[in-house]
Structures are given as C-alpha cells and as structure tokens.
Amino acid sequence: MLINCAAYQEGQKLADIPQEAISDYVQRPDCFVWVALKDPEAGELEEMREEFGLHELAVEDARNGHQRPKIEEYGDMLFVVMHLLEMDANEQIRIGEIDVFVGANYVLSLRSRSNISFLNVRDRCEREPHLLKFGSGFVLYALMDAVVDRYFPVINALEQELEQIEDGMFTKESSARDNIEALYALKRKLTVVQHSTTPLLETVHKLFGGRVPQVCVGMHEYYRDIYDHLERIVKQIEALRDVLNTAIQVNLSLISIDDSAITKKFAAYGALFAMPTMIAGVYGMNFDMMPELKWAYGYPLALASMVAMDILLWRRFRKAGWI
Amino acid sequence: MLINCAAYQEGQKLADIPQEAISDYVQRPDCFVWVALKDPEAGELEEMREEFGLHELAVEDARNGHQRPKIEEYGDMLFVVMHLLEMDANEQIRIGEIDVFVGANYVLSLRSRSNISFLNVRDRCEREPHLLKFGSGFVLYALMDAVVDRYFPVINALEQELEQIEDGMFTKESSARDNIEALYALKRKLTVVQHSTTPLLETVHKLFGGRVPQVCVGMHEYYRDIYDHLERIVKQIEALRDVLNTAIQVNLSLISIDDSAITKKFAAYGALFAMPTMIAGVYGMNFDMMPELKWAYGYPLALASMVAMDILLWRRFRKAGWI
Amino acid sequence: MLINCAAYQEGQKLADIPQEAISDYVQRPDCFVWVALKDPEAGELEEMREEFGLHELAVEDARNGHQRPKIEEYGDMLFVVMHLLEMDANEQIRIGEIDVFVGANYVLSLRSRSNISFLNVRDRCEREPHLLKFGSGFVLYALMDAVVDRYFPVINALEQELEQIEDGMFTKESSARDNIEALYALKRKLTVVQHSTTPLLETVHKLFGGRVPQVCVGMHEYYRDIYDHLERIVKQIEALRDVLNTAIQVNLSLISIDDSAITKKFAAYGALFAMPTMIAGVYGMNFDMMPELKWAYGYPLALASMVAMDILLWRRFRKAGWI
Amino acid sequence: MLINCAAYQEGQKLADIPQEAISDYVQRPDCFVWVALKDPEAGELEEMREEFGLHELAVEDARNGHQRPKIEEYGDMLFVVMHLLEMDANEQIRIGEIDVFVGANYVLSLRSRSNISFLNVRDRCEREPHLLKFGSGFVLYALMDAVVDRYFPVINALEQELEQIEDGMFTKESSARDNIEALYALKRKLTVVQHSTTPLLETVHKLFGGRVPQVCVGMHEYYRDIYDHLERIVKQIEALRDVLNTAIQVNLSLISIDDSAITKKFAAYGALFAMPTMIAGVYGMNFDMMPELKWAYGYPLALASMVAMDILLWRRFRKAGWI
C-alpha cells in the first residue's frame, strides 16, 4: 500500500507526485524522490523495482521479508533492513521490519508487519531544510534514528520486567515456579531483541568508518550518533542477559533454601508427634509391675510430661528458626 | 555413479556429452563442462582426476569424505566441501556431503550419502542464461545457494522441537526425565548442524571479500547473498543454543520445585497419620485412673477428635498449597 | 549552575572572566578558557553552545544525559563523557556524569547528578604551570585522571563486600538466604561499575595510540597512564566478576551440604524416637504368655534397654558426625 | 639413541652415513641429511648441536622437554615441537614429544617418551621421490602429517567414551557416581588433548600463510592440508567439550530426578506401614465401651481393613508412578 510519494529539491518539498512520475524525477539531478510503502504486495514491489532499477537480489530479500538487520551495497544503491520492535498489550514483543532502498536521488521505504508510523520522520526532515539538503543520505539517517529510538522503550520495559521478577524472588511474593517461568520468558524476549539490534550495530559501522557509501558522505557525525545509540542498547541488553543468567542461578539457590526450610519445618513437627507417641507407647506396655500405672496422678502426669516436652522441643525448634 | 555430464557455452547447453569427451570440451575457451556424480567409486574419481587434472590432495579429501565444510584454492581451481542436511522420519539428522571442483571451464560435483537431488539447480541455471553466461562461477553459486536453502527447514524443525519441549516442561505434560533426554538430544543435533554450517560461513567470505578467486569475479553480490543466508542460519543456531542452555538450567529448577512439592505433600500426609496414631497411643496407655476410658462416649469422642483434627490439618495444608 | 570560569595563558591563570567575555578570549591564540558548570539547565547549555560553537549532536547528548562513557571527535573538538561513581551511606552506588567539551582553546565541563567536586583539579593545574602550558589537553588529562582515581575506592569497597560475604558463607555466620541476596546485589553493582568503566577504557585508546586528536598531541605518556589505571580497574572488575560467579555456585553447594546435614540430623533423632517406640510396642502386645511381663524387673529392664539402645545409637550418630 | 642417519639428494637416498660425516654432507648444496634420535641423552644432543650448528635456546628447549607444541624460527632454521598422543591399555593418554630441527639441508628429529615409530614416514618419503625433491621441507611435512594423523584415533576413542557414558546415563545401567567420575576423567583427557593440538593449529599457520620460512616455500597446499586436518581435530574437541559440559549438567538433573523418585518410593512405603499402625493403635485403646472389640469377627475385619486399605494405597501409588 502506497503511503506517501514526494519529490524534494534543495531541502524543500517540491510536490507529492504520482507513482508513474517517479522515474522522471529520479532522472533530474539535485532532486530526490521519497516513497513510503506499507506491507507492499508483489506487484507493487515489481513496479518499484522497475521505476528505480533496483537489484534483483535485494528485491527478493524484501519480498521474502524476515531478514536479519543488515546494510548492503549494490553498486551505488544501499539496501538497509531494520527490525521494528513494539511491546503489545500482553507484554509480548512484536517484530516488524522496514526495508529501505537508498540511491543518490531516491529513498524507498517498505514497512511490514508493524503499526509504527514514520510520518513524523517526514515532518522532522521537512522542518530541517538545512539538513535535508544532504539529500537521500539524510532521510536514511532520520529513518534509522527514528527506528533506533523506538528500541529504548522496549529495553526499558524488559529491565522493569526483570526488576519485578527480582522483587518477587526475594520477597517470596511470587512462587518459585512463576519466577522461573518469568525468567525464562524474559530470556526469550531478550534473545529476540538481541537478534534485532546486534547485527544492526555491526553493520552500521560501514556508514561512517573508513570508506563510506556515496550517499552518506559528509554525514559522519550523524551516523556515528546512531551507532552510539545502538551500542548503548546492545550493551544494556548484554548487561541484562548477564544479570538474568545470574538470576536464574540465584533462583535455583533460593528454591534449595526454601526446600531446606520446609524439610526442617516438617521434621520438627514430626518430632512433636513422635515424642508423645513414644511416651504413650511406654505406658501402654503390659508389665505387671509398673508402679506409675497405679498412681492416682499417673495419667495426668504422663499427659503433662508429654505436653511439657513438646513445649520444650517447640521452643528449641523456634529458636533454631525451624518452625 | 555418473548422474549428468553436459557442456555449456554462452549460457546455453551445448549437449550431453560422454565422459570420454570431457577433456576435449575443457580445452575449448568460452565453453564449460558440468559433471555430477553420486557416491563415486575410487575408479570414477581417478578418471575425473585425469580428465580435469585435479590436485592430488583435493582428490584424496574427496575420496576419504567426512571433511569439514571448506573452500580451498589449488592454483586456479576451487575445491568446495559442503554438508547436506536432512531430517529423516525419526527426526534424526542425516549428514551427506557434496564436494565441488570448480575450474575456469568445468564444474564437477560429487554427492555422497544423501538423497538430496540437484537436478533443479541445473534446471534453474538453464532457465537463466543471462546469469549462466558467468560460467562455472555461477553454477557454483547456484549449487551453494541450493545447499544453504536446504538448511533452513532443518533449523526450523529444531526450533519447533525446542518449543515442544518447552511446552512439556512448563505444563508438566511430559516427565522431567523425558524433558532432559529431549533437551540433550536436541543439543546433540544442534552441535551437528553447527559444525556443518559455521565453518562454511567462515570460508565463504573469501568468495566475495578482498581478493576473489578468478571464477567468482563479478559475482560479488551473489556470493554475499549466500553469506548473508548462512549468517542468518548461524545466528539462529547460536540463539537456539543459548536458549537451550538456559532451558537445561531452568529444567533443573523445575525438577527441584516439583521435588519440593512432593516432599511437602508426603510430609503433610504423614502428619495426617501421625496425629491419630498419637491420640490412639494416649488412650492405649494402661493407667488405672483414666476417667475417659470409663465414659460411654469416650471411644466415639476419641475417634471424632482424631477425625476432627485431621480435617483441621488437612484444611491448613490445603490452604498452604501442600496437598 | 556556573561554578567557575577563567582564562589561562602560558600556564598561568589570567583572570576569572564573566560568561559574556568567553567568546572574546576563545579568539585569542595562546590563551584558553576553562568553564565548569554543575547540573546545567537547557538555557545555560544553549548559551555555551553559542559561545563555543559546539556541535548540535554533542550538545543534545549533554542535554539528555545518561550517556555511555565515550570520547567523540567533532572536527577539532573533543566531546568526552565519563561516569562519576560514589558509594553512598547505604553502600549503594550513585552514578553521576561529567561531560567535557575540549577545543584548542577551551575546556567546558558539565557535571550532573554528583557531589564530587573538581576544584582540586583546578588547584593542581595551577600549581603545575610547566604542564598547564600544554593547554586544554592537559586540563582534560587532569580531569580524566581525577575521575578515574575516584573509581578505585569504589572497586575496593566492592572487593571488601565480597570478602565479607565469603567470610559469612564459610563460617555460617550469616544465613544462606542473606548470602545469596548479598551476592546478587553485589553482582548488580559490579554490572553498574563495569558499564561505567569498560567503555571508557575502549575509547581512551584513541587519545594516545595511532593518530591522536590535535589537543592531545605531545601528551602521549599522560593519556597512556590513564589508560593503564583504567585497565587495572577493568581487570579488577573482571576478576571480581569471575570470583563472584564461582561464589554463587559454591554457595549453592554449601546450601546442599547444609541441607544434607540437617536431613541427617533429623533422621538420626527420628531413629532415637523410633527405637523405644518399637520396644514399647512389643511389650504392649497382649499375648497371654509373655514371661517378661511377669518379672518384677521387667519394666525397669525394658526402660533401661530403651535408654541403653538410644545411648548406643546416639554415640554412633555422633561418631558419624550426624548429630 | 640414534635410530637412523641418512643423506638424500634429488629425492633419492644417497647412503646411510655415520654420525661424524653429518657436517660434511650438510655442506653440500642440493643434498640434505635426515637424522632420527630417540630419547636422546645430553651428550648426543650436544654433538648434534655442534654438527648442525643449532641455536642454544632451541637445544635447551629440546633438552628440557615438556614444551608446548610450537614452531619457532631461528634465522633459517625451523624448530618444531609436537606432542605424540597414544591411548594405552587402560584408556589413559600417554603424551610423548617429537622435536624437529629443520634447516635448508638437514632434518633432525628427536622423539621422547613415546613408542610411536616414524620409520613408515621415511618409507613414504623414499617411495615419493618427486616430492622428496622439495628437500627438508617435504620431510617436515611428512613428519607433521604422520603426527597429526595419529591424533584422529585418540579423538575417536574419546568420542566413543562419551557415547558409552551417555548410554549409561540414560539407561541407568551405571551408577550416577560412576557416570560423574567418568565424565570428569573424560574432561581431564580432553584438556590434555586440547593442549597438545590447539597450540599446534595456531602455529602451523605460519608455514603457509603470508611470509613463509624458506624451507617451506612451494609447499603451500601441503601445509594447508595439515592445517585443515588439525582444524578438524580442534573443532571436534571443542564440540566434545561442549557436549561434555552439557552432559555434566544433565547428569546433575538426572541425579535430582532419581533422588526425587526414591523419595517418593520411600514415602509411599512409609504410608503403607503408617496406615495399619494407625488402625492398630485405634483398636489398642483401652476404652471400656468399644463394641467392635466384642465382635467375633472384629479382629479379622480389622486385619482385613488394614490389608484392604494398603492395597488401595498401593494401587494409587502404583498408578502415580511412585512405586
């Protein structure tokens, strides 16, 4: 579905143009076309391939979707794949994808499986004509910047999730089983986020370090800034993973400690039953000569001694922290 | 066993040729021969070595089989070893091997221990004469692309296997012992797949980055595309391994939790027995003066108190989640 | 909040200057201005941006705060971000930030969320005019040196914390639950410190190895010295992490050992009850012909045998280390 | 002990020569001497040092023995240290060492603490005069190839050992204690093999990649082949280690599972005793009014109810898989 299609010159928007006019504008030097598609169909992609003269392999990747984040050069064209991450209402991560084709005088962005809109990126670019003069390279920067900035709330949500689990773990407010399930689910999410961000970090480097693609020339500081943001995200993820792995180990220790506490508790209560049972057994013996049995206060004394010894035991267990 | 033997020129098939004619066609410039063998015998290999003038060490590797995936240059010739992976009916992985010798005007592929056919690769090449014009380098690309594409279903099968185990783990539908055996078996399979794919990733780089073998010149984007697919596979495997290791740890926690639950359950039931036994012990004592024993309702009261206390205990244990 | 604003020439302080005069002094060759701000507001930052002509992206980073430690070049300007670490009264780590903009003839430092003062750095610089002649590059060195030196007491505090936990672990002075919570909290702190220091180590290298920014030229040994201190810190952290991970594992073993000891203890005491109960049970049987029951000393003998066997058992358990 | 000492020219053996004649032959261009010693004594080593003019430090290493595998250049001379691995009758690994000094026209090999003979290497070389023409560089290749080929059976033995342990683990044919001891012993052996092979892999690279020592020039493919074999070995070891680490974790899970199963079993049997004991306790009470006691069938009914309830319990436990 075509979202937007406009031509720009000297940092100013010329006009919204019809799809058929694209190839005309692409010819004009000092002018570039910016097209945005959403969940494009095979037919639309094929038209775009012809209008812009895109490389077969890149278009095939875009058609198949589910690529790893990457930046590839096909001659003068850049093909950029990024993941779009959202937290849905159930705290699950939704992964969308944005594929961007960037040439000297065009930017074509294809957004798939995501509701994240990039209209504000277009607004920002049009508000900053002194930067938009850089042409398609600045549009790519603005798109990447917007994508990467959306990663931060996702990471922060995962960090909060971990903190909640930690609280539950140490205060015993949640069961060990719930904790371990939550830790595992978090690990799964982290793995997803990591595989959306780490490859992008690795690949962004080629936009500002060493030999740089033609469209990115002169924008060194801007792409380095994206790299810097990505690195922060990636390091946050690594730290989270590290802490998470420790949390899983620690949780196992906590389970063992609880287990041990319950064993003690039950064993202690067992002793409270076993003691009177033993005394009762003694006075249940059938010896002819058991003087206590004849005493008037034998029975109450026996009962009293049972209770007394249980109280004694109970106190000791209490003191030892077992009950 | 000779599967196929044909000569190509200018991207078009010239003819199926007999084995003896190979050396004639190999002489002709602008022409290349494409030979496919299956489970070749020592004699066939020796003939091929002579027809194409292959290097002794490469042929020895092909004869021995069970090589690691690799790409080696012997002068102008490329020697490529790849693994062929299939899931058999019992969800076990079968590892075959394809060895490819590529020279300026020949491609010789040897397939061993595998039923994966590459006839469709030949079809594809013959349908794309504008690419087949690249010569043997494109055939190599098409073969590699086909091999690598077959890895995806295997990885996906392993991912599904993991998800099934996870479901069983958390829903208690399968026993802890089955889970741990399944996790271990999955680890074993992952190790196999990893050792079939990771070395290939490392070695494919030399076909498009930096100095490139003569036969691959001009196909930069195509070999990079294979690298990209392989990287996706390798990263998926790494993610799987990582999750799998966590799953093994988590499973241990779940075992401890279950163990603890059962300990509690038994201890609770033990108390339900111990309580009446203690009371019965008391009234089994032989004191002369035990007024309760004379009461008409002593016995039913004693029984009632046993039942009442057990109900009380049972409720408490129930509330605590132990029973 | 403006803390300090002064101009220097030839290693000597010229004068404290008003904020408006900054741009005048910055023009003069052989002279540099050193401005220190604390928790700067947006307006102050904007003024500074204009006075010094700072790059938009760097100022934006400073405005947002919470950056990773880094050193970035914007043309001739260096932008340095460092974390300030303090242990507060509750042994928690407080993270502040210092952002430094360094040009050929200015140093602008912005300190945020921290009470660590850098007045002593200014004193030191003014006491060493032969070094201050190096200009803004030496001021940057002096600031970095001061920041890095503050990391050592934090690391040492964490090392002591680990040693205390270790003592508690092996002497059983603290509970397993406290130990595991303390180990986890320490892990968390270590992660924080690591993410404040490791990125700085990686980035400091560019101030003395290979091509060096203009302001740092000739100060090779000084920046290498900072690198050396940072490396010591980073390696100490790594060693701590490593030992900490082992401590968490070891603690799990200790929990298991204690658990096992308690199981033994309770089982042993259980036997001390079960033995007399069994004997009492035997003499509670109602057989007509039980000669012992008629003996005058039957009862005391039975009691004695109970006690004797319990003493025997108790000794054996004692010897085996179970009680 | 001198094993062998011969001179070669143009790929042909000239003659077995006495030790004293070595220095004469070493002078002659196009001719090289190949000497093999076994467990050499200090005196022999000293003689060789003089005959060949070996470097002091290399000779000292050879004298001390127990070196890490390495390849060092001393001017034109290569000094190669490799480990010789054998499985002895008790499935223990014996580590021997072979030190090789290679110059333009000599090869001196010193074998220590090993029964692996290299006579077949000499035979192979003499059977392939077209390769032996390469001179001492080919002899070195042939020796290294022979050493590396002997590593494969050792690795395979370790793989089989792991598979046996796995079988025992999952079929319960061997005890948990035996499994864990076997896994640990295997880990130890793997560590030994790894430290014999990995350093060699790292160092072999210098014989075919980049600048190559003079004696190895022109043998690129051959040394790369050794590298390839070594890499296969090293990767096999890494895979083994990885699986082994998982096996140790899995074994711990299996121990926990078994432990849990036994706890259940005993607790279940405990209930089978506790139930009749409780009933017997009830009918052992001394109330005057217990009508059941008067019934003619009271006793058999009581016994029957005990048995019946135990059968009931037994069935439930059986069904739950606890007995």
Added chain:
Amino acid sequence: MLINCAAYQEGQKLADIPQEAISDYVQRPDCFVWVALKDPEAGELEEMREEFGLHELAVEDARNGHQRPKIEEYGDMLFVVMHLLEMDANEQIRIGEIDVFVGANYVLSLRSRSNISFLNVRDRCEREPHLLKFGSGFVLYALMDAVVDRYFPVINALEQELEQIEDGMFTKESSARDNIEALYALKRKLTVVQHSTTPLLETVHKLFGGRVPQVCVGMHEYYRDIYDHLERIVKQIEALRDVLNTAIQVNLSLISIDDSAITKKFAAYGALFAMPTMIAGVYGMNFDMMPELKWAYGYPLALASMVAMDILLWRRFRKAGWI
C-alpha cells in the same frame, strides 16, 4: 635499601661504584650501570630519578607500587613491572613486585615486598660475557627470565593442590564442605596468579614482535623465549581454571549423590523400625477374639516374625545398595 651498584663495559664488570658516581658512568658510551634496590624509600627513589633522569609518571608508579605487570616506553627508557610470586609455608601466595628501569646504559631494579633474591642473575650475567656485551637489554632479559622461571613452581603447586582435592572428592576421604572450601580457595589463588602473568604475556610481545625498543634490538630470540615460557604458564593456568570450574560442578553432583545415598539409608532403617512396630501394634489390639494371643508360642512366633521380616527387608535393602 641499596643492594648492589656496579658498572659494566664490554660484557665485563668494571667496578662496584658508589651511588654518587652513577651519573658519571651513565655518560660514558659503551658502559652501563646496574643498580639494585630493595624496598626503596621515597628519598632513595628521588635520588635515582635524578641520577638517571627518569620520567615522573614511571617513578610515581614505582613509588605507589601494586601496579599491574606492564612494559612501558618513555622515550628511550623502558619501564617494566613484574610480579614476584612465592608460596609461603601455609600454601598461600605472596605477591611481591619488581620494577625495572632500563635505558641505553643503565638498569635500575627495585624489588618490593619479596624475599626472592636476584643475586644469581648477576652471577649468571657475569659468567656469560659474550651475552652481557648486548648491554642493558641482556640484563633485562636475564631478570625477566629469572622472574618467569619462578612462576613454574607456583603453578605446579596449584596443580598438585587440585589433584589432592580431586583425590579427596572421589575417595570421600575429605568432607564435601572441605572440598568446596578448598576448591574456592584454589580458585582465588588461580585468579591471583592469572592477574600476575596474563598481562605480562600481553605486554612482552612488544619486546620482540614488530618495532622493538632500542635496548632490545638483536635479542629477538631471547625475548621470544620468555614469551614462550609465559605462554606455557598462562595456558596451564587456563587449563587449571577450566578443570577447576568443572570440579566445582562435579562436586555439587557428588554432594547430591551422597545426599541421596543417605536419604536411602535412613529411609531403609526407618522401615526396619516401622515393620516390627506395625506388627506389635496389631497384637496390641484389644479384640476379645484374637486366637494367636492364646497360643503358647504366640509371643515367640510374633517376635520371630518381626526379626524374620526385618532380616528379609535388610537383605533387600542391602542388595539394592541402600544400606
């Protein structure tokens, strides 16, 4: 404290010289001064700084002590920091430090917190005038060689310690608690040794690979030899660490196994008590009609059946390996 101060020329000792004469001798070409201090005080250090013209930062490092091992160049001067490791009588590791300043014609060594003497290094140098001709570079080599050689006995002591723990672990000669404490202590020591040796390995490389400091020129093989020894040490440590980590895991398994064995044992003995108690309970019931009670041999038969069933159970438990 000044230990030694002598001047050398052409590989020969000229004379012991007074401290004040140092600067005179340092001027003379082809002559070098070798000074050794032990636990130097601030004053001594300051004098040396002036005599030799040492760099401020290096002297400050030496004054502070507790540096990481490192090799730094200050202009033509080398500043080398190494750790001195000793095992004291309690098998604890004592860490001393030796700081060496090396210039074209001087060597100044400062030894701190260690009793390891280097007089034998001076002896060795004076016995090898043909090497001592290399000047201060050879003295540095000899010192480093001596320091590194002292690491071997420390590593070997740690290896033996591990082997002792292993023996205790598998033979049950030592308690699980002692094992785990010993393993942890060993881990601690290994961490110490690793942080004394690994940084040195990394830094030694600059003395023989690539561009080499002036004083080390021509001694390539000698410094590489030190590197080789250090690498052996570092790899031994890594192997030890790896085995140690496994040992800690294995020990946890062994604890679980023992725990399980004791659970079985106690449960089995529990059954041996529970069985007679149950039978006694049955014959303690007060039914009027219990024919066995009337039999003359009822009592002995009951006792006999108790004993018989216990023997039966005992045998079964014995067979199952539980007792």
